Amino acid sequence: MKKTALIMAGGRGERFWPRSRKDLPKQFLSLTDDGRTMIQLTVDRILPLVDIKDVYVATNRDYKELVREQLKGIPDENILCEPMGRNTAPCIGLGAMHILNKYDDALMMVLPSDSLIKDGDRYRELIKEAFDIASDGENLVTMGIRPSYPETGYGYIKYLQEGSRGRTFRVDKFVEKPSLELAKEYLATGQYLWNAGMFVWKVSTIVKQFENFLPDMLKGLGTIKDAIGTKDEDKVLKEVFPTLESISIDYGIMEKAGSIYTIPGDFGWDDVGSWLAVERIKKADDDNNVIDGNVITIGSKDCIIQAKDKLIAAVGLKDIVVVDTDDATLICDKAATADIKKVLENLRNNNRTEYL
Amino acid sequence: MKKTALIMAGGRGERFWPRSRKDLPKQFLSLTDDGRTMIQLTVDRILPLVDIKDVYVATNRDYKELVREQLKGIPDENILCEPMGRNTAPCIGLGAMHILNKYDDALMMVLPSDSLIKDGDRYRELIKEAFDIASDGENLVTMGIRPSYPETGYGYIKYLQEGSRGRTFRVDKFVEKPSLELAKEYLATGQYLWNAGMFVWKVSTIVKQFENFLPDMLKGLGTIKDAIGTKDEDKVLKEVFPTLESISIDYGIMEKAGSIYTIPGDFGWDDVGSWLAVERIKKADDDNNVIDGNVITIGSKDCIIQAKDKLIAAVGLKDIVVVDTDDATLICDKAATADIKKVLENLRNNNRTEYL
Numbered sequence: 043m044k045k046t047a048l049i050m051a052g053g054r055g056e057r058f059w060p061r062s063r064k065d066l067p068k069q070f071l072s073l074t075d076d077g078r079t080m081i082q083l084t085v086d087r088i089l090p091l092v093d094i095k096d097v098y099v100a101t102n103r104d105y106k107e108l109v110r111e112q113l114k115g116i117p118d119e120n121i122l123c124e125p126m127g128r129n130t131a132p133c134i135g136l137g138a139m140h141i142l143n144k145y146d147d148a149l150m151m152v153l154p155s156d157s158l159i160k161d162g163d164r165y166r167e168l169i170k171e172a173f174d175i176a177s178d179g180e181n182l183v184t185m186g187i188r189p190s191y192p193e194t195g196y197g198y199i200k201y202l203q204e205g206s207r208g209r210t211f212r213v214d215k216f217v218e219k220p221s222l223e224l225a226k227e228y229l230a231t232g233q234y235l236w237n238a239g240m241f242v243w244k245v246s247t248i249v250k251q252f253e254n255f256l257p258d259m260l261k262g263l264g265t266i267k268d269a270i271g272t273k274d275e276d277k278v279l280k281e282v283f284p285t286l287e288s289i290s291i292d293y294g295i296m297e298k299a300g301s302i303y304t305i306p307g308d309f310g311w312d313d314v315g316s317w318l319a320v321e322r323i324k325k326a327d328d329d330n331n332v333i334d335g336n337v338i339t340i341g342s343k344d345c346i347i348q349a350k351d352k353l354i355a356a357v358g359l360k361d362i363v364v365v366d367t368d369d370a371t372l373i374c375d376k377a378a379t380a381d382i383k384k385v386l387e388n389l390r391n392n393n394r395t396e397y398l
Numbered sequence: 399m400k401k402t403a404l405i406m407a408g409g410r411g412e413r414f415w416p417r418s419r420k421d422l423p424k425q426f427l428s429l430t431d432d433g434r435t436m437i438q439l440t441v442d443r444i445l446p447l448v449d450i451k452d453v454y455v456a457t458n459r460d461y462k463e464l465v466r467e468q469l470k471g472i473p474d475e476n477i478l479c480e481p482m483g484r485n486t487a488p489c490i491g492l493g494a495m496h497i498l499n500k501y502d503d504a505l506m507m508v509l510p511s512d513s514l515i516k517d518g519d520r521y522r523e524l525i526k527e528a529f530d531i532a533s534d535g536e537n538l539v540t541m542g543i544r545p546s547y548p549e550t551g552y553g554y555i556k557y558l559q560e561g562s563r564g565r566t567f568r569v570d571k572f573v574e575k576p577s578l579e580l581a582k583e584y585l586a587t588g589q590y591l592w593n594a595g596m597f598v599w600k601v602s603t604i605v606k607q608f609e610n611f612l613p614d615m616l617k618g619l620g621t622i623k624d625a626i627g628t629k630d631e632d633k634v635l636k637e638v639f640p641t642l643e644s645i646s647i648d649y650g651i652m653e654k655a656g657s658i659y660t661i662p663g664d665f666g667w668d669d670v671g672s673w674l675a676v677e678r679i680k681k682a683d684d685d686n687n688v689i690d691g692n693v694i695t696i697g698s699k700d701c702i703i704q705a706k707d708k709l710i711a712a713v714g715l716k717d718i719v720v721v722d723t724d725d726a727t728l729i730c731d732k733a734a735t736a737d738i739k740k741v742l743e744n745l746r747n748n749n750r751t752e753y754l
Contacts, residue, residue: 060711340740353726353753355416355741358734362718370709371722373729378714384696385711397709 043177043244044148046096047088048137050239051081051109051155052127054102056386057316057379060370061348064398069155070108073314074323080314081155082112087162088151091169096148098122098140099155100133119271125280130239131294132286135252135259138245139267149173150248152241152291158323160310168209168305172242175210175303180250183242184213184296186235186304187311192225195315197237197292200228201304213302216292235306237292238313251295259294262286316379317363317372320346331356335366346376370397399533399600400504402452403444404493406595407437407465407511408483410458412742413672413735416726417704420754425511426464429670430679436670437511438468443518444507447525452504454478454496455511456489475627481636486595487650488642491608491615494601495623505529506604508597508647514679516666524565524661528598531566531659536606539598540569540652542591542660543667548581551671553593553648556584557660569658572648591662593648594669607651615650618642672735673719676702687712691722702732726753 055068062068069081076083085097094115101109103123110121122136134152141148151169159165172183186199197218201211216237220228228234252260262282269278287294296302312322324332331339335349342359349366356364361376374382389397411424418424425437434442441453450471457465459479466477478492490508497504507525515521528539542555553574557567572593576584584590608616618638625634643650652658668678680688687695691705698715705722712720717732730738745753 060709338741338744340737340744341734353416355726355728355730355738357728357737357741358731359718359729360731362715362729364729366727370711371727372711372713373715373718373720374711375714375716378697381696381713382711385694385713388694388696 044096044145045092045151045173046098046141046145046148046245047092047151047153048098048100048134048141049081049084049153049155050130050133051099051101051105052124052133053154053156054127055156056383058365059382059386060367060372060397061365065104066108067105067156068314070105070112073320074158075325079112080158081109083158084153084155085113085116087159087165088153088169091166091173092151095120096141098137100124100137102127123279125283128283128286128288130291131252131256131289132259132263132283134241134248134291135256135263135286136266136283138248138252139263140270141245142249143267143270145245147244147246149176150243150245152239154239154313156314157238158310158312158314158319160312162309165307165309168307168309169242171209172303172305175207175305176242176244176247180247180301181243182247182251182296182299182302183210184302184304185238185240185242185307187238188306188308189225189229189234189236192222192229193236194219194222194225196313198225198228198234199237199304200234201306203233207303210303210305213304216297235304238307238311240307241291248295251299255295255298256287256289259286259289316382317346317348317365317374318376318379320348344376400452400501401448401507401529402454402497402501402504402601403448403507403509404454404456404490404497405437405440405509405511406486406489407455407457407461408480408489409510409512410483411512412739414721415738415742416723416728416753417721421460422464423461423512424670426461426468429676430514431681435468436514437465439514440509440511441469441472443515443521444509444525447522447529448507451476452497454493456480456493458483479635481639484639484642484644486647487608487612487645488615488619488639490597490604490647491612491619491642492622492639494604494608495619496626497601498605499623499626501601503600503602505532506599506601508595510595510669512670513594514666514668514670514675516668518665521663521665524663524665525598527565528659528661531563531661532598532600532603536603536657537599538603538607538652538655538658539566540658540660541594541596541598541663543594544662544664545581545585545590545592548578548585549592550575550578550581552669554581554584554590555593555660556590557662559589563659566659566661569660572653591660594663594667596663597647604651607655611651611654612643612645615642615645672738673702673704673721673730674732674735676704700732 058068098120100122200214205212269275329343331345333347336353337349338355340357342356345362347364363374365372414424454476456478556570561568625631685699687701689703692709693705694711696713698712701718703720719730721728
C-alpha cells in the first residue's frame with residue numbers, strides 16, 4: 043500500500059523569539075549544527091520511506107512560500123493551507139481528504155514539523171514496523187517516547203504488556219498532561235510513554251474513526267474533498283474549514299477509539315521546546331558554552347549564545363541565554379526561559395508588531 | 399591674576415568598551431542623563447571661573463576633531479596635541495608653556511576630562527579658594543577627595559592638621575596606590591585624601607618646580623615654547639615632545655616639592671571608572687535597573703542596560719551589564735567588569751582592530 047506523510051507545520055511557536063517570528067516560526071529555523079531547518083530535517087528523515095510526491099504539509103497560508111522555498115520537490119498541491127488554526131483533528135482530516143483524493147486508500151503517517159530525532163535509522167526502522175501494524179486490519183499506531191524524566195508538559199500514553207506484537211504494544215489509554223506527582227508515578231510504573239504527536243494508520247481507518255467520533259467534522263471535510271482540484275477549492279476551504287470543531291486528534295479520537303497500538307520510540311526524540319534544547323543538540327565548547335556566530339567569551343560558563351555577524355562579548359556570565367537578531371537581542375537567564383512569552387505579551391500590548 | 403585651565407584629555411580608556419573606542423574614548427562619551435559628554439561637562443563646570451578663551455585642552459592628535467566638535471568656543475590654538483602620550487608631567491609642562499606664551503604669568507588649574515562632580519557650586523567655591531591660596535606666594539594646591547571606602551586604585555594625599563588655612567591644609571606627603579590593608583589604615587586616620595589629579599598653581603610656580611626637579615624636561619619644554627606660533631611649531635613639538643621623560647606630575651614633582659596645600663573636596667566627585675559608575679550617576683527604575691534606549695525587562699533586577707535603537711529584552715537577569723552598539727554588544731556580570739579589558743586583548747591578539 044502506498045505510504046504517505048502529513049507534516050503538521052502550522053505552529054507559531056514563540057519560545058524561540060527573537061529568532062522565531064510570526065513570519066518565521068520555529069519549524070522554518072535552523073537550530074542544529076547541520077544547517078538544515080527543522081522542517082527540512084523532518085522531511086529528509088522520512089524520504090527513504092515515503093516518496094516526496096506523497097509528502098503533504100499542512101500549514102498556515104502565511105507560510106506557504108516558506109514551505110515552497112525550504113521543501114523543494116513537494117508538489118504545490120500538497121501544501122495544504124489551513125485558513126486558520128483549528129487544532130490537530132481538522133488538520134489531519136484535511137490531509138486525509140487530500141490523500142483520498144489521490145489514492146483509494148494509503149498508509150498515512152502524521153508527524154510534527156519541529157521536533158528532532160537523533161537516530162534516523164532507528165526511527166525509520168520503527169516507522170516501518172508501525173506501517174506494518176497499521177496496514178493489518180484497522181489499527182491506529184502512535185509512536186510513543188520512553189520518558190526520561192517526569193515532564194508535565196506532555197500528554198502520556200499508557201500501554202499494556204499483554205497482547206504485544208514484537209516491539210508494539212496495545213494502548214490502554216491516552217492521558218492528558220499530568221501533575222508532577224502523577225508524572226512521577228507514570229515514570230515509576232514503566233508503562234507510560236510520552237505522546238509526541240506521531241501517528242501511523244491507513245487513511246480508511248482514520249476516516250472510519252472520524253465517522254465514529256467526529257461525524258459532523260467528517261461531513262465538512264467531505265465538502266472540502268469534493269472541491270479539491272476544482273476552481274472552488276480555495277473558496278470552499280475558506281468557508282468550511284473555520285466551521286470545523288477545533289479539537290485535538292488525541293481528545294477527539296485517540297482517547298475514545300479502540301485498536302490502538304504504540305511503539306516505544308528509542309530514537310533520540312527531542313521536541314526542541316525552548317532555547318535550552320540548543321544545549322542538547324549542539325556541541326559545547328570547553329567552558330560548556332554553546333556558541334554560534336561572532337562571539338568572544340571571557341570567564342563565561344554554561345551559556346547559550348546564538349550570535350550572527352555582530353560581535354557579542356560575554357564576560358563573567360553563567361547560565362545565560364543570548365540570542366541576537368538584526369533588530370532584537372534576547373538576554374535571558376536559563377531559569378527564566380518560560381518568561382520569554384512575557385516579552386511577546388509586552389510587545390503585543392504595546393502594539394510593537396514589528397518585533398513579533 | 400588671569401585664571402586659566404588645562405584639561406587633560408589624552409586618555410584612551412578601555413573600560414567603557416564597546417561604547418568607548420580608540421576613536422572615541424570615555425571623555426567624549428555622554429554617560430549621564432544630562433546628554434552632554436564628560437569633557438563638555440568638565441568645561442561647562444569651570445566656565446563661571448575661567449574664560450573659554452583661557453581653557454586649554456591637551457589631547458592626542460587623533461582627538462583634535464572631537465575636541466573641536468564638542469567644545470565650541472575654545473580657540474584652535476588652545477587644543478594642544480601631544481604627538482604621543484608621555485604621562486602627566488610633560489602634558490602639564492606643555493600647557494604651562496602655551497599659557498606663558500600668552501601671559502607673563504597666570505593662575506592655572508589642571509583637571510582631568512573624564513570625572514564627574516555632582517555639586518558644581520561647591521566645586522567652584524573650593525576652586526576659588528584654591529586660586530586664592532595659589533596666588534599667594536609659591537604654593538601648589540591639589541584638590542583631594544575625602545575617601546568614602548578603602549579604594550586601592552587611587553593614590554592618596556596625607557595632610558597635616560597644623561598650619562591649616564581655613565578649609566585648606568598643608569600636605570604632608572603624596573603616597574602611591576596602597577594595599578587594601580594600608581588603604582583601610584589611611585581611611586581610619588582621617589588624614590588621607592584621594593588624589594584625583596586636580597591641581598591649582600601659578601604657572602610661574604610650577605615652572606620653578608620643573609626647574610628644581612625636572613630641569614631636562616623644562617629645557618625641552620622651552621624649545622617647544624620658542625616655536626609656538628611659528629611655522630616650525632608642529633615640527634619642533636613632534637621632535638622634542640617624544641624625548642621628554644614619561645613621568646607623572648605626582649612622582650616627578652608633587653612627591654618632592656614643598657609648600658603644597660590640599661583642599662578636601664566634598665563636591666560629589668566620581669571618577670566614572672567603569673560601567674558600574676552608571677548606577678551612581680543615572681536614575682534607576684523600580685527594579686533598580688538603570689536603563690537607556692529600547693529595552694524591555696521581565697523579572698530583571700539590579701542591571702545596567704545601555705541600549706540604542708535595537709530592542710534588548712532582558713529576562714530574569716540579576717547584576718548584569720549590557721551595552722549595545724552598532725557592531726558589538728557587551729554582556730557582563732557586574733562582578734567581572736574588570737575583565738572587559740580581556741575582551742580588548744582578545745581583539746588585539748586577533749588583529750580585529752575594527753572593534754577596538
